[in-house]
Amino acid sequence: MKQNVGSTDRAVRMVAGIAIIAAGAYFGSWWGAIGAIPLLTAALGWCPAYVPLGISTCARRSEGSTT
Numbered sequence: 001m002k003q004n005v006g007s008t009d010r011a012v013r014m015v016a017g018i019a020i021i022a023a024g025a026y027f028g029s030w031w032g033a034i035g036a037i038p039l040l041t042a043a044l045g046w047c048p049a050y051v052p053l054g055i056s057t058c059a060r061r062s063e064g065s066t067t
Contacts, residue, residue: 006057
């Protein structure tokens with residue numbers, strides 16, 4: 001799996017995942033479990049929905065860059 005989720009995208013996914021889980025806990029709804037999806041994709045740095053669409057939010061390295 002090649003990373004396709006950049007750092008800003010990861011931060012947004014973490015905040016959204018935590019907010020969804022918190023809302024589910026607050027309202028006593030099992031829908032809060034959906035928050036695990038953005039948390040998981042943020043932790044892995046890979047989003048399966050981006051693959052067929054050819055999207056990547058990762059910063060691109062230049063050809064000769066070693067850092």
